[in-house]
Amino acid sequence: MADSDVLDRFTSFLRERRLPVTQQRLAIADILLRAPGHLSADDVAAELARKGQTVGLATVYRTLDLLVSCDLAEARDFGEGFRRFEASRNLPNHYHLTCTVCGAVTEFFDDRIPEIIRRTAAARGFVPAQHRLLVRGTCRACRKTPSVLARRPL
Amino acid sequence: MADSDVLDRFTSFLRERRLPVTQQRLAIADILLRAPGHLSADDVAAELARKGQTVGLATVYRTLDLLVSCDLAEARDFGEGFRRFEASRNLPNHYHLTCTVCGAVTEFFDDRIPEIIRRTAAARGFVPAQHRLLVRGTCRACRKTPSVLARRPL
DNA sequence: TTTTGTGCAAACAATTTGCATGAGA
């Protein structure tokens, strides 16, 4: 339904700023904005290559930054040592459970958390802009297998 | 009071593993475990240098890893592009508010958050091991000044 | 035809690692 919408929104954003709408930008946006998951810059480049399009990693990074700056995508850091990018789906209060064994990321929602944050912050004169909650653990599928702890920061 | 305790605990940990108790290890532990804040590897090295002790950065990193692996310290990633280390004070459910203007980090505690996580995770068959909540925003002191958004991931 | 992008390679920053030497047990 609103799938071509996001591509259009990116195009409009570029036009407004008088920035060229290039094949590479569209190809990268197409991949990231339609992907269900959380892609690294390498993932995007690999997917591009798989489709026959070869785009330099530098361009991938530059375009991902553009997508973030027009709010069509968000950067995430799951503590793997590199960033992942996710299409913004306008999902407020959306958090992540990541499995330290298989790396799977599941999302969940909760309205109580922002409320807790709002009150706590207010009590300190702090104005919250954004927040992030990351839960690490073991997913149902991996619970059977003995696990190795991840070494990156919590 | 229990201040020399942490140094002793580190020493015991090393002895148990038959690892040498070196001056460098003690010096690094002394700095990190007594510091109130969140130090980067560079901060530790700089502090060491300020005291006249010059220790290679590689050794700092190696010792910080040791401190983390014996649970005397914890690694944190505030999205600055590098990690910070903090003495473990056995503070469960302790979260961070970071000011995107001045970089100050404040802590807060809340017992409802782990409870929410426990239930949400249980419903998905996910076993939570650790979680981290990071709130970014503007602190009281910086609220007066117009701010610049940080560019690192949320 | 002028601007801005792209690709490549070099640059970077944080962190890790190999190896000769030096300090603990």
Add this chain to the structure above:
DNA sequence: TCTCATGCAAATTGTTTGCACAAAA
């Protein structure tokens, strides 16, 4: 003494940048 740590420098990794060439407006 024998093991393991240290220091330095080189290597690695994710990401950014400079610059010659190419594509959009």
